[in-house]
Amino acid sequence: MKKEVRKKKLYNIEFIRFVFAICIIYFHLLHSYIMPHTKDSSVYQYLSDQVLYSKYIVECFFIMSGYFLYHTIRNHPDWTVGTFVCKKISRLWPSLACSVIIMAAFFGKTFYASFLDLLFLQSSGLATDWKGLNWYVSAFFVAEVFYFLLDKCVNDPNKMKLITCLLVYFGYELNISGTDGEFGRNMIYGVFNMGVARALAGVGLGYLIGQIYESASAKWRARRTVSNTNDIKETVVISCLELVTLIMLIINFFFNQYAYENQFIVVVLFAAFFICQLTGKGVFSRITNNPVAGFAGKYAYSVYVMQEVAFAVMKHTWWKSEDFIYDHVVISLGISVFMAVAIGILTYYLIEKPGAKIMIRLFSPFL
Template identity: 25%
Template sequence: MRRNYSLDFFRGVMAFCVAIGHYFYWNGNFSIPLSFILAVDYFFILSGFVLAFSVLNKKEFNCFSFAKARFLRLYPVYIFSILLTFIVLKLLHHHLGKLDFGDIVRILIIGEILPFVQSSSFIFFEPLGLSWSISAELWVGVIFFPVLHFFDKKANQLVFPFLMLIILICFFIINNYSTNYMNIHYHKFDKLMPFGLIRALLGYALGAFIYIIVKYMQNNSTKKSENIISVIQIIIVFFIIYFYAKNDYIKNNEYYSIFLFSLMIISLSFNKGIIFKLTNNIIGNWFGKISYPLYLLHPVGIVINKEIIFSDIFSIPALLFYIIFISIVSILTHIFVENKFLLYFKSKSTKTMKNY
């Protein structure tokens, strides 16, 4: 399947939304919508969609190879971002406390969202805090996708109700027990279950669910009208902007962003429509490539901008510098860290890495 750069484009847009949102909120300026926190749900749903395509089109599936591939895919940028941020904070004389053994284990296994005992004096600095979503993607994924593959190959008629059940249960839990709408990650549903894991499971299940829908529509429907798909894409983008792009948006609407994201991914997956054509290009390609480094590296950009470069961090020059700086750092990280390691791992285990 030819890569859909439009889906990558919106992943990059969501990463920029998070980066700009944190720039303002972490510096005490609440003049922009808090809805940037919903971008993480787009990441989960898109990952679920893409991984479902990979997993469900396999005759042979090895859960250990899958887990290894996912870990190696996420780890280089993750650990580089942590080390770079740690070094910058130390050079700026930030007090970070002392690492204990539990902290080291949690960092090394990308285990931020796992229920470790939080008793150390080590300060949880960014991007470690942001890595709850990376941790959730890894650990939920290595359980969810093997189970999904098993159902698909051994009990295919159960895949659809299995995914529906997960979506309904997760949505019900978040909708009824969330302490802060969708702005929950380390918050606990119970003593052992952070909401972040439930949020990731919901996104993965939705992504897999819409992959099955798209596959069915592509196999059983007549040729899709370009004009109809364009209208659908415009309407979806309009509703996303209408509900979430204002500072006083209704928090109750946060729950429905996941379904709007799902509809957007479905509409773009047909490789047609005006929004697809505008974003399925080299810009979309690069937005996708830098989205992961950008998500983890923007905290160090905020620190550098605030403590070294500008006194007025909300000025136009300061904001432009921040956006250009994190873009360049993310591009360099993709080229010299992410891509280099991916090529290295592929050379060591081509079959494993190319499949996931």
């Protein structure tokens, strides 16, 4: 029996996932949800304008997911498509179902939209509803299953690389050309869904990074034993690169007046930053690559999925205190983000984790 390959956990990536989930919450708060309760405050409007492009943090999630998909496929060559789909549904569906059902039962989400969400069809091109916060989940699910199928069908690694490169290029090209330098979610040309195109491009790029990095790092290690490259030089170069790319990403996401005209730069910058994290040699990755920093990474998915519920709860409770929100900007935003994160963490323990175990048992005859 073949022994399963277990890779060391990348706590720095887990740290990034959790921080990015919080950033997405912050964006959605200022993009629309808290804004009707701010009494047209110029401060909130200024902050909202500044975070305009932080919505494209989603592209980073797609890339990270693609990288881990590649290693999942390599570590489990015996998995069938059915096994992969069952495991992916077990991982994604409990928290998604919790969010959708609560929104439908208590906050007016339509039955049609809720039903399609539960089937991972929102923003898939097969449903007209693509504006909800959880569009990412369906596009992500479609892309992951597609690449798993593609990997099973294409035995030649070079052909796989070629097909994936083409999908990455056209997925990004469709978005950038169709939105004049940004990313979309709507249908284009009556055929292509831009959300799925983003997912196929991002997950595909992450898959390629995993494939190429694994090969390149093996060759680098072999050459390094011969040339005895200086560790200090590696650390300095990688630290500088990760610092520059991180600063440029922060500027683009949170300082709109200095943002880049073509948002494809997010893909380029994050890909470079992500590769730096994989090496584990930069200062940032060394600081964050530990169990304490990466502990909260497991909450990222539920935090992301449950934010719509959190916003709905706050809208019907303390957001009604508009005078307080107007007078205390930092405190109001802090409380809002904290509550959204807390609801996500609670969902992880009450729904996501036990729900995944239950669904694995239900799917066990098919695994």
